[in-house]
Amino acid sequence: MEGLYIALLSLLIIRIAVGSDKPNIIILFADDLGYGDLAVYGHPTSTTPNLDLLAKQGLLFTQFYSANPVCSPSRAALMTGRYPPRTGIWPGVLVPSDVGGLPHNETTIAEALKQVGYKTGIVGKWHLGVGENGTYLPTNHGFDYYLGIPYSNDMGPCTVCYYPNAHCKSPLPNPCNNEYSGCPVFENDEIIQQPFDFTKLAEKYSNAATGFIRANAGKNPFFFYMAFSHTHKPQFAGEMFTNSSIRGHFGDALSELDWQVGEIMKTINETGIHDNTFVFFTSDNGPSLHVQENGGNGGLLRCGKGSTWDGGMREPGIAWWPGKIRIGRTTELAATVDLFPTILKLSGANAPRNVVIDGIDMSPILFDNASSKRDHYVYFPSNYNPDTGYHAIRWKQYKAHYYTSGGLCLDTYPDVVCRANYSLHHHNPPLLYNLHEDASEVYNLDIKHYSDVMSSIEEVRKKFDSTFSWSESQMKRGKESNLIPCASPGCSPFPHCCKTSSEKWRDELWSTSSSAHMLKN
Numbered sequence: 001m002e003g004l005y006i007a008l009l010s011l012l013i014i015r016i017a018v019g020s021d022k023p024n025i026i027i028l029f030a031d032d033l034g035y036g037d038l039a040v041y042g043h044p045t046s047t048t049p050n051l052d053l054l055a056k057q058g059l060l061f062t063q064f065y066s067a068n069p070v071c072s073p074s075r076a077a078l079m080t081g082r083y084p085p086r087t088g089i090w091p092g093v094l095v096p097s098d099v100g101g102l103p104h105n106e107t108t109i110a111e112a113l114k115q116v117g118y119k120t121g122i123v124g125k126w127h128l129g130v131g132e133n134g135t136y137l138p139t140n141h142g143f144d145y146y147l148g149i150p151y152s153n154d155m156g157p158c159t160v161c162y163y164p165n166a167h168c169k170s171p172l173p174n175p176c177n178n179e180y181s182g183c184p185v186f187e188n189d190e191i192i193q194q195p196f197d198f199t200k201l202a203e204k205y206s207n208a209a210t211g212f213i214r215a216n217a218g219k220n221p222f223f224f225y226m227a228f229s230h231t232h233k234p235q236f237a238g239e240m241f242t243n244s245s246i247r248g249h250f251g252d253a254l255s256e257l258d259w260q261v262g263e264i265m266k267t268i269n270e271t272g273i274h275d276n277t278f279v280f281f282t283s284d285n286g287p288s289l290h291v292q293e294n295g296g297n298g299g300l301l302r303c304g305k306g307s308t309w310d311g312g313m314r315e316p317g318i319a320w321w322p323g324k325i326r327i328g329r330t331t332e333l334a335a336t337v338d339l340f341p342t343i344l345k346l347s348g349a350n351a352p353r354n355v356v357i358d359g360i361d362m363s364p365i366l367f368d369n370a371s372s373k374r375d376h377y378v379y380f381p382s383n384y385n386p387d388t389g390y391h392a393i394r395w396k397q398y399k400a401h402y403y404t405s406g407g408l409c410l411d412t413y414p415d416v417v418c419r420a421n422y423s424l425h426h427h428n429p430p431l432l433y434n435l436h437e438d439a440s441e442v443y444n445l446d447i448k449h450y451s452d453v454m455s456s457i458e459e460v461r462k463k464f465d466s467t468f469s470w471s472e473s474q475m476k477r478g479k480e481s482n483l484i485p486c487a488s489p490g491c492s493p494f495p496h497c498c499k500t501s502s503e504k505w506r507d508e509l510w511s512t513s514s515s516a517h518m519l520k521n
Helices: 002-020 049-057 071-080 109-114 198-216 248-270 289-294 336-347 363-367 451-467 512-519
Strands: 024-030 059-065 119-124 145-148 160-162 185-187 190-193 222-227 277-283 314-320 328-330 376-379 392-395 398-404 425-434
Touching: 024 071, 024 109, 024 248, 024 336, 049 248, 049 277, 049 314, 071 109, 071 336, 109 119, 109 222, 109 336, 119 198, 145 198, 160 198, 198 222, 198 248, 248 277, 248 289, 277 336, 336 363, 376 451, 392 451, 398 451, 425 451
Parallel strands: 024 222, 024 277, 059 328, 119 145, 119 222
Antiparallel strands: 059 314, 145 185, 185 190, 277 314, 376 392, 392 398, 398 425
């Protein structure tokens, strides 16, 4: 009997030791948040106490980049560690009627981590396709659990955005797209609400997020991806945050996002997993300047969403892991594609074979107070075309623009190069900027005096070109109206008739009894 007791105790100790080797991983991914939007990044009227605290307790990045200046390609790169054209997520973004989506031969973070025992969950915006019978939904890309809208919150009609019944605010004639059905909320592969309620969405997402964490804390190592709908247009807020910010409608939405971050961090601490949980906060792309004060702010950076000027792709980045990640601020170069190999190393997961991974492990920056292994970065445009390729390359602090084109700004925006009507310009020789001294990319350097810099950039370019190849565009596979998600298939007039007969949020969804539902896979 004593021998059996010792054996069982040994197994328990081994199980605890193995579990402790695998940290929980949480990615907090904002939508259309600009480099200058957070209080901790210098905005004078934003209220973001939870993100400020995250930065105070963690490592704040000043040179962190997304992989694209619009949603779908940026998210594909985050999930796979690969530049968007390699995955076929180009040009532009996926819409509800698209045939295509993130190809199943791509390995996501979730799929890699499941191989080493992780439970995986996502709450929020997916935007990597729905497809026939939901073939591209997260549950078919390695996630055990999903709750959220599978694309942007403006891809369907909208009227009420603020509690209790205030209309959506926008300088655009219509802040949302009336071509599609009302945006659906999926739980796994089932539509549980259509159209969704803007005034309750953040609360529902927060409950789902904290529910997933509580269901797994101390039981399984887990990967949780919180893909906020905030701060994508149209801005929205519930009862707690409507008219709460002196920054106006965008400030209300941002405060609600910050509250969601606070709820997640509070749950991490309450469940006692703070010393074994890696958290990273960033955004998919720059601010939506075409909706003016309702669309965010890039701070001192030039242009915004849709542009390969830094305002479209340089993002807030905050890493947190008490006792492991050094506290402070770093000017080292890093990017969303780097999260893939970093997370695989932390978890002990294997990288996919025979696949080019563009990401580089960030561990030296995070844990060793050392220099980044990344010395260059490639800027792919939202309207990628294989004939022109990438638009810019950064090497160390120098950035060379080979092509520039407009972003998503209105035709009245003060900076002409950011306007949507600014056509593609080829630059030979390229425009050259020193981003350490000129973050706003205003002062084009005379290349005659920087021949050594250009020689290094050309070497980087040649090496990258020798390994780069793009995949078939998923956006060009076509569109079929019958693929638009609909809770009442066969109804008329389609698609505006698509709606749930009653709200299907389960009352017990986030109770203890629902843990089995979340963990059933």
